[in-house]
Amino acid sequence: MRRSWWRSACLGLTIGLLVIITQILAQNTEDWHYEECKLSRSGPPATIVTIDEESPNGTVLVEKMQINGRAQDPDRTISLTLLDNYDYWVILDPALQRLYLNSTGRVLDRDPPSYITTIVVRIQCTNELVGTVILHEVRIVVRDRNDNAPRFQQSGYYVSVNELTPVGTTIFTGFSGNNGATDIDDGPNGQIEYAIQYNPNDPMSNRTVQVAGTLSGNIVLAERLNYEERTRYIIIVQANDRAPFPGSRRTATTTLTLDVSDGDDLGPMFLPCVLVNNTQDCTPITYRVAIPELTDLSKVNPLNVTPPIRAIDQDRNIQPPSDRPRILYFILVGQPPAYTEFFSLNRSTAELRLLKPVDRELYQRFSLIIKAEQDNGHPLPAYAELLIEILDENNQAPYFQRPSYQGFISESASVGTTISGSSNLTAPLGIIALDNDIEETKDPQLKITLNGYTSIFTISPTGITRYLTLLTPVDREMQTNYTLTLVASDGVQQSRPVTVDILVIDANDNTPTFSQVSYNVEIFTNMLPGETVLQVRTQDISKTEKP
Ligand SMILES: *[C@@H]1O[C@H](CO)[C@@H](O)[C@H](O)[C@H]1NC(C)=O
Ligand SMILES: *[C@@H]1O[C@H](CO)[C@@H](O)[C@H](O)[C@H]1NC(C)=O
Ligand SMILES: *[C@@H]1O[C@H](CO)[C@@H](O)[C@H](O)[C@H]1NC(C)=O
Ligand SMILES: *[C@@H]1O[C@H](CO)[C@@H](O)[C@H](O)[C@H]1NC(C)=O
Ligand SMILES: *[C@@H]1O[C@H](CO)[C@@H](O)[C@H](O)[C@H]1NC(C)=O
Ligand SMILES: *[C@@H]1O[C@H](CO)[C@@H](O)[C@H](O)[C@H]1NC(C)=O
Ligand SMILES: *[C@@H]1O[C@H](CO)[C@@H](O)[C@H](O)[C@H]1NC(C)=O
Ligand SMILES: [Ca+2]
Ligand SMILES: [Ca+2]
Numbered sequence: 001m002r003r004s005w006w007r008s009a010c011l012g013l014t015i016g017l018l019v020i021i022t023q024i025l026a027q028n029t030e031d032w033h034y035e036e037c038k039l040s041r042s043g044p045p046a047t048i049v050t051i052d053e054e055s056p057n058g059t060v061l062v063e064k065m066q067i068n069g070r071a072q073d074p075d076r077t078i079s080l081t082l083l084d085n086y087d088y089w090v091i092l093d094p095a096l097q098r099l100y101l102n103s104t105g106r107v108l109d110r111d112p113p114s115y116i117t118t119i120v121v122r123i124q125c126t127n128e129l130v131g132t133v134i135l136h137e138v139r140i141v142v143r144d145r146n147d148n149a150p151r152f153q154q155s156g157y158y159v160s161v162n163e164l165t166p167v168g169t170t171i172f173t174g175f176s177g178n179n180g181a182t183d184i185d186d187g188p189n190g191q192i193e194y195a196i197q198y199n200p201n202d203p204m205s206n207r208t209v210q211v212a213g214t215l216s217g218n219i220v221l222a223e224r225l226n227y228e229e230r231t232r233y234i235i236i237v238q239a240n241d242r243a244p245f246p247g248s249r250r251t252a253t254t255t256l257t258l259d260v261s262d263g264d265d266l267g268p269m270f271l272p273c274v275l276v277n278n279t280q281d282c283t284p285i286t287y288r289v290a291i292p293e294l295t296d297l298s299k300v301n302p303l304n305v306t307p308p309i310r311a312i313d314q315d316r317n318i319q320p321p322s323d324r325p326r327i328l329y330f331i332l333v334g335q336p337p338a339y340t341e342f343f344s345l346n347r348s349t350a351e352l353r354l355l356k357p358v359d360r361e362l363y364q365r366f367s368l369i370i371k372a373e374q375d376n377g378h379p380l381p382a383y384a385e386l387l388i389e390i391l392d393e394n395n396q397a398p399y400f401q402r403p404s405y406q407g408f409i410s411e412s413a414s415v416g417t418t419i420s421g422s423s424n425l426t427a428p429l430g431i432i433a434l435d436n437d438i439e440e441t442k443d444p445q446l447k448i449t450l451n452g453y454t455s456i457f458t459i460s461p462t463g464i465t466r467y468l469t470l471l472t473p474v475d476r477e478m479q480t481n482y483t484l485t486l487v488a489s490d491g492v493q494q495s496r497p498v499t500v501d502i503l504v505i506d507a508n509d510n511t512p513t514f515s516q517v518s519y520n521v522e523i524f525t526n527m528l529p530g531e532t533v534l535q536v537r538t539q540d541i542s543k544t545e546k547p
Helices: 002-034
Strands: 047-052 060-062 078-083 090-093 098-101 118-127 133-143 156-162 170-172 192-197 209-211 219-221 232-241 251-261 268-271 286-292 310-313 327-335 343-345 352-354 365-374 382-391 404-410 430-434 447-451 457-459 465-470 481-489 498-505
Touching (some): 047 060, 060 133, 078 090, 170 251, 192 209, 209 232, 268 365, 327 343
Parallel strands (some): 156 251, 286 382, 404 498
Antiparallel strands (some): 060 098, 078 118, 209 219, 232 251, 327 365, 481 498
């Protein structure tokens, strides 16, 4: 009985060992099956790759997934499927465990509005031996390319700057807050810098302003403006992005129109202004007035100054107009000093008035300096001379400088032509009448009347030297001479008449030609001095000679 217990115990032990060995063997086989579908590489569980945006279709995303197992027949141990393939951006080749980009018919665009910055897919691996499933994540990061140029938000920009603005002042901040150029690329590819470009159509514009900060695009004045010289600059501003390689940076340009506004930097000027040669300066002006001695004030006031005293501000376009200063007039100094008793100049109207009659025995003339200045205290006054002649009582008759005048006019002369003083028609015929009542003896106010042929000729109404001009065309065939008379009058006294003879000259475009090309002349030895050798006739082919 004891012996059979031992035997059965040994049998049980043997069976137990067998079971354990079998189990160990079985376990080894299953472990091997479970390695399928796992990654053969070490490292993080997800596969992360980076590609450029706009990569072409078929670009390899992942060369090999490195998943354990064989995904193609025969002897397939695993099968691979792509999950979460949003928009089908990824193609899986299971046999090669390779991932491709599918951009058939479209562009992988990282920038707005697509904003494709990452693509995440999962690869499902099914273990065909034991039926287990493992998911592998693949994360595709889309890298930005500098494929967009900056774009200005406005087609052009505008700024108005007063000419008195100091150099260094920020005059333009219109690019701030995304109102300048924007670039939809990412990072530096989308950051903007501004610069002023040379404008061949406005070569000064890149000197006039500077960019204060390349990132802000704020613009400062680099040179003094002068409204009187230039009122507008066309500035070309370039925006570029900051792509790391300068060669791949992209740019855009816009124009900034800078209008200069007028500032109060100039004083007044007296009118009329005759510029000194090629300058912006007026030649000094002299105003004149002649007043008869001992005249009734009411007859002469206000005094008739020629040209009328007037000054304007040289800053002509100060805005708003209410900011424009008024101009005040003063007599600054004068000779003789007694002028203060006789004359007053209205501060605001420049009206000159005689305060009491002048005796020519005491004063023959006054020479004054007048001043015009702005009513706002601006320190740039203008000065002019004012000459006042005191005229003798009118007791002398005017007279002509010459006893008679000879004038010439071509019959082809058009209406308005001035009668010439020489037969070659090179200089006009000037007629001067004088009056000894007036100290300078030349009175531009004298009235000269023409007697005879008033429908054909006329004389200039004013001026020291007068000229005759043609009113209707003349024809030498009708009349070759016109004789008329002139009379000068100072309003009271009259000159003696003078005669003007005007000769109509044949209009002749063709130079005279000789009737024969050469002449054979025989000179007789017994000829007397003065005898005719040959009569040579020149013929004017434009006109047959009249007897
Ligand atoms: C895009 O690429 C995939 C993978 O290489 C290829 O199978 C497909 O034919 C390509 N499509 C075109 C239009 O070329
Ligand atoms: C590639 O993408 C296009 C467009 O989305 C889609 O129609 C096509 O089926 C995709 N091709 C593959 C092989 O997934
Ligand atoms: C303006 O542009 C011209 C031409 O490119 C250049 O020579 C000049 O130096 C520039 N001026 C300034 C102040 O940048
Ligand atoms: C104006 O120019 C002329 C010649 O062009 C010259 O003779 C004259 O001196 C100049 N006048 C002044 C004020 O510069
Ligand atoms: C100047 O002229 C203005 C306008 O005619 C007049 O109102 C003013 O009284 C005058 N001033 C003097 C001092 O005469
Ligand atoms: C025209 O004639 C005048 C005098 O008759 C003379 O002084 C002048 O030199 C002449 N001019 C020409 C261009 O012949
Ligand atoms: C025509 O003018 C000439 C001078 O050129 C003069 O000698 C002649 O007398 C005048 N004839 C008449 C009819 O006035
Ligand atoms: Ca860019
Ligand atoms: Ca981009």
